[in-house]
Amino acid sequence: MKHVDGSMIDTNPTVSAEMAEELRQVIGPRSVLPQAALSTHTTFKVGGPADWLCLPETVSQLRDILSWINKVGTPWIVLGNGSNILFSDDGFRGVVIKIRGARPVDHTLWHLSHSGVQVRVGAGVGLARVASYCAEAGLTGMEWATGIPGVVGGAVRGNAGAHGWEMGDVINELEVLTSAGMLETLQRDSLSFRYRHSGLASDLLITGATLSLTEDDPSIIRRRIQEYTEQRKNTQPSADQSAGCMFKNPAGESAGRLIDIAGCKGVAVGGAMVSPLHGNFIVNRGGATSKDTLSLIDSIREKVRMETGVELELEVRVVGSI
Ligand code: EPU
Numbered sequence: 001m002k003h004v005d006g007s008m009i010d011t012n013p014t015v016s017a018e019m020a021e022e023l024r025q026v027i028g029p030r031s032v033l034p035q036a037a038l039s040t041h042t043t044f045k046v047g048g049p050a051d052w053l054c055l056p057e058t059v060s061q062l063r064d065i066l067s068w069i070n071k072v073g074t075p076w077i078v079l080g081n082g083s084n085i086l087f088s089d090d091g092f093r094g095v096v097i098k099i100r101g102a103r104p105v106d107h108t109l110w111h112l113s114h115s116g117v118q119v120r121v122g123a124g125v126g127l128a129r130v131a132s133y134c135a136e137a138g139l140t141g142m143e144w145a146t147g148i149p150g151v152v153g154g155a156v157r158g159n160a161g162a163h164g165w166e167m168g169d170v171i172n173e174l175e176v177l178t179s180a181g182m183l184e185t186l187q188r189d190s191l192s193f194r195y196r197h198s199g200l201a202s203d204l205l206i207t208g209a210t211l212s213l214t215e216d217d218p219s220i221i222r223r224r225i226q227e228y229t230e231q232r233k234n235t236q237p238s239a240d241q242s243a244g245c246m247f248k249n250p251a252g253e254s255a256g257r258l259i260d261i262a263g264c265k266g267v268a269v270g271g272a273m274v275s276p277l278h279g280n281f282i283v284n285r286g287g288a289t290s291k292d293t294l295s296l297i298d299s300i301r302e303k304v305r306m307e308t309g310v311e312l313e314l315e316v317r318v319v320g321s322i
Helices: 017-027 059-072 127-136 152-157 218-235 255-261 290-308
Strands: 032-037 049-054 076-079 085-087 092-098 112-115 118-122 171-177 183-187 205-212 242-245 272-274 281-284 317-319
Touching (some): 017 032, 017 049, 059 171, 059 205, 112 127, 118 127, 127 152, 255 290
Parallel strands (some): 049 092, 076 092
Antiparallel strands (some): 032 049, 112 118, 171 183
16 A cells, blocks of 8 residues: 555554553543544545544643654654545554644643733634634734634644735744654744745644734724625635645636636536535535545646646645555
């Protein structure tokens, strides 16, 4: 079996139940789950089982998980809300660490507070929640994030954006955990954000961020949120199961427009279909597999290449075997 990048996958179990028990003793049995269906942890609802799913609430638990991972030597991956990722039908041989939190708690990966125009937010907080919190606090700069189904950590990592804004525009500081378990603070001037790219080393784990916003009238901020929400509802299949925009926009172009011109809207392979509303979304119309989706991606790329000469680059991260 091969990874999507062509390298061979080791299909042996990476972590035994005994090894996992060690971690369960440290962070609690309900936070370490075997054979977790990734389809239930991604917005596209595709993906087989992860060997182990870890659900940390605090930075200290995250540190314990990393130190255990270093000891057992297993592949691992961090998941936010699973909104920009396509997992293989075969799942993930290793440990998936999901940091998305359901409830705000102080001093956890899910904290959210502000002092003046500075907002401190944990990596596992959902973007929509950050946007509404900032609106209530009379702080502008996060309205664009209202309809994005991701969390802060993922949005920072991929420099998510919409409506002319990007995450990098508002970041003042980042809190990260190194693979050696050290907590570090990165200042804005040491970061190099560009379109859908944060420049952060792949082994750094984002635990939180401080955002620098601007004061504004809460009712004006709320109106802007409503406008963006309306715009998104009219132009994107927000109610459908998808992984968001599938491809990055080529410089000065919209990938969705190119896919539209190439006649791909409504084209389907199995359960995966190009949204008839917006060409850059592949929606799961029921029972889509990663094979369906990858085959549809190939065919979209081919048609766009033939029609427009443009080579589309994936925005969504594809993980696992083919
Ligand atoms: N268009 C078409 N046909 C389509 C889709 C778009 O002709 O099927 C045209 C639109 O009519 C418009 C232009 O293309 O004239 C741009 O479309 P849109 O405003 O929808 O923006 P986009 O470039 O397709 C980007 C981001 C979205 C973000 C929107 C709104 C990327 C890849 N996409 O889309 O982000 O929500 O702007 O700001 O950068 C994402 O990153 O996951 C994402 C959805």
